[in-house]
Amino acid sequence: MHIAGSKSPVTLHDVAREAGVSLATASRSLNGSTRTVNQELQERVVKTAARLGYTPNLSAQAVAKGTTMTVALLVADIADPYFSQLAAGIIRAADEAGLIVTMEGTEGNGVRELELVRAMRGQRPKVMILAGSRSSGDPSSEALAEELRAFEATGGRVVFISENALPFDTVLIDNYEGARELAGAMVNLGYRRFAAVAGPSQLVTSCDRLSGFRDGLAEHGLDVPEARIRHAAFTRDGGYHSARALLADEREDIDLIFAVNDVMAVGAMTALRDEGILPGRDVAVAGYDDIPLVRDVTPALTTVRIPLELVGRQALARALQAGGTDAGAPVATEVILRASTPQR
Amino acid sequence: MHIAGSKSPVTLHDVAREAGVSLATASRSLNGSTRTVNQELQERVVKTAARLGYTPNLSAQAVAKGTTMTVALLVADIADPYFSQLAAGIIRAADEAGLIVTMEGTEGNGVRELELVRAMRGQRPKVMILAGSRSSGDPSSEALAEELRAFEATGGRVVFISENALPFDTVLIDNYEGARELAGAMVNLGYRRFAAVAGPSQLVTSCDRLSGFRDGLAEHGLDVPEARIRHAAFTRDGGYHSARALLADEREDIDLIFAVNDVMAVGAMTALRDEGILPGRDVAVAGYDDIPLVRDVTPALTTVRIPLELVGRQALARALQAGGTDAGAPVATEVILRASTPQR
DNA sequence: CGTAGCAGGGAAAGCGGTTACCCGCTTCGG
């Protein structure tokens, strides 16, 4: 029986037959191999392949060669600008290297992350990049590490993006240092009374930024009081609600709110406005990441730039080079002062 | 010779041997097959697989079964919130269906899109989703169509997102109608003197929105004069520069600027501010898409909502159901009025 | 009691490639 519109794709076999050569010759002609092929035959094969519309079956190649051209990317949330920029960098770099990237979202859930890593292993990717920030003390961490170790043992490469407690190659982002510098800059601008809108208290990225900021303040004999630190989801809405809560309890005397990432900062700014407080004039706001949109909010947001696209490229580059597990220098961050933190 | 840390992964063969059963039985135990397997053997196999940390090689499965669990997604720009939301929806839905998605970015280039489609065919994906908006009159269109036709002929499914001239299954987004309604709403609010910030003039999505808007105005005897329509890149910067140019030439008497998408609108608002014009008070601005960030710009942006995440899910769902190429109803759009277009 | 029918296990034939190996020719050094 023949189901309409379901004839199978052209195979290398077809090409070989049509070109009147052996399978081996066809294979050798269509991809660089160690062996050279007679110029004329080669051309014939290539022409035939083009005429027939042949595309090599990547899966078949993968199983034959025992290695794929895939890089598996795991992020917390694909729709978050932070991750989508990262992904853009990785995909571009992958593409230049002739690699294909598959993507999954963990929704910030450690257990799910573990499941996904397990599932992705099935693809036998060349590289696995994990960009969802980890929570410290996550019970699934050990299992994750083991799974990744097993993956590496079979020849895979794993690269983390941003700090984590696990012993794998990592593109470090200097969350602590960037926040420390930001704190210094804020003090220089004349701010003295701080509050913070942070992510979940176990989230490594959030913690690093928060402690960097506090330590930066401490250098000037300042601090952000415990009562003025709010923890919430690492999202725009988290920022919004944290800021609302903060204002409800501690309305007075806040100079500047530091949000541990830009989307939270943006949410916080809207929260301020909803309370009738003008961000930048009444209360300053600073964020972290420098996602593109923060130039366009009002006032434009002071933040710490991470070259996310570059980080993505670097993650892939690092995975691809023979190199070991030496973390290397963290990528440079840079404090970007904008209108949300005017000189006081 | 043995290269350190490169032993190959556990294979089904290993599991079978270890469990003392045949390859066939092992295979049948680990994935539902038509054949039933003795309860006890089955358990033994499953346990052994778990103990050995076996993960089926997806490539091998693909070549054996002659079909993959992959969906290939092509977008214009991964970092653009429009596409990343779409992608998030697709990835989530895929994941629920046990599918894996691979992603590529066309950078809005038709030739590149064609190349990518060709390359992706190598993956033999079950579904291909094309979300980069097409340009009308693109010379590569015919070749693209042919490539996709060939793909469908070999059993693949292709789904486009948003209007296009190609004869494939499409999740329609009612760009025309949404813009028309928006225009009506703007007239009702009292606006009379319009300008538009549009994408490249061949870009189908941009055109549809623009003509919808103009037709909507026409119903009230209004229009946006040619001189007040600016075309630029479909990006934030495109919006920014268009708006600058517009203001330089046609400063007077503009009531409202319609930007054909939100990122352009946001860029335009910043351009206004840079010119000392207060968006919303001096000149109103409206966009299209309702990407999340537009609630947080000041003033919050009036726009037309597209349920992007849903559109993504729907695209996949449509690809998966046996259904033919009937386009079905376009997804509903909704005008969202916010502070950027106050009552006049 | 004979036999048809049906589980359910295993051997083996693929799936679409790659590549080790073999083999007939040249080319060259000794």
Added chain:
DNA sequence: CCGAAGCGGGTAACCGCTTTCCCTGCTACG
């Protein structure tokens, strides 16, 4: 002039898995 050493083509083994087909041992039924 002979043997070793490329060169370049084809044959076939193999990659990890699915699935067809065969075979055995039961049960059920006339």
